[in-house]
Amino acid sequence: MVVDTNQSYIKQCFPILEERLYQEIISSCSYHEFPSSSYVVKQGAYLNFLPVVLKGRIKMYAEEEDVQFLLYYINSGESCILSFNHLFDPKPVQFSAITEEDTVVMTLPVNKVKEWFVKYPTFARIIINDFQRNFEDLLQTTKEIVCFGIEDRLVKYLENKAKRDNSQLIHLSHKKIALDLGTSREVISRITKKLEKTGILVQHKRYIELVNC
Template sequence: MNNTNILEKCLPDFGKELISEIENFGIIKEFPNNDFIVKQGQLIRYLPIVLEGNVKAYSEEDGMQFLLYFIRQGSSCIFSFVHLFNQNPIDFSAISEGKSTILLIPIDKAKEWLIRYPSFNNLIINEFQKHYNDLLHTTKQIVCYKLEERLWSYLQTKAKVSNTHELAISHQSIADDLGTTREVISRLIKKIELDKKVVQNHRKIKLLISDF
């Protein structure tokens, strides 16, 4: 599939003129699993949009990782939008989950297209609202939910964005995302396994119950 087809498939509302501009000025790049797309402390040079695959956005403080949300095909990152209009180092990281194809739009072009193209402006507004809701949900979980409930919600979200009921993910990786220890996660996964919500096999976690 050539670049035009990929862009038209993933960004169907953009129209031919904007797609042509993106082909001229944007960069389409493939990232292997666990590769940094943007890294905390850097300056933003591009607005990333996920064309294929999934991306995890998180922040890190005092050596502790804190999951913000997942970014799926056709979406970008709310924190990237904020940095369109300032030159401060970013306070988040985004890494690919599995092989991902990312569209990188230069910051100056992103600012220009916000004004020139309503479809591009709509994408920014819609993504801002969606990820704002994601952050509200994450905050509510931390404040109101027990860790076991947060873990179960995390596994369901992870399965949904990965489009699979079988997750190849380590207990340590889950612990990093939820800001706890591997031992605690191992204990809680064993508990929900006894509740017949998941089954573990060969370092994989299979969801037996899901909402998709």
């Protein structure tokens, strides 16, 4: 039953796959279930597979000297393009991937990924589209760090979180937000108090409510 459900997820995520490629993926892939807040990949590891999120969401981030940098998010039907790069350049990965909710991940073996990339134009197109989407996400993150102050970055971060969850209620601690934005909990607490005074948000005991974004 679980396998049937996972195969259904593959169809939903990749409706343009040729039937022959779909069957090859089914016969070659493995499925892994991760509860929320679980590592799928840790920085410094070696990868011999391409992960594809069938259900759930994964946060990609990097760490440097105990400072964490949010890269982007992987949603259902999206491969992790950074790990795809590492398939052709076998070095330790420079990022970590952690689940934001209960997540089902399909892993594809390296040799098959390389074969399908050449053999099936639809598969290559999926990979290229992922590359473009995640490159744009990384570019936007870089622009925000370079051009925006921490207050503007925080507002944008909360807006994006609300959009992803389709909810104005942000269930994140100040510490978690600070880690994602590469700053301190004290800075986030100070700014959220300021934003509350200006009517942008309301702070509740266990969540933040966006009001005027």
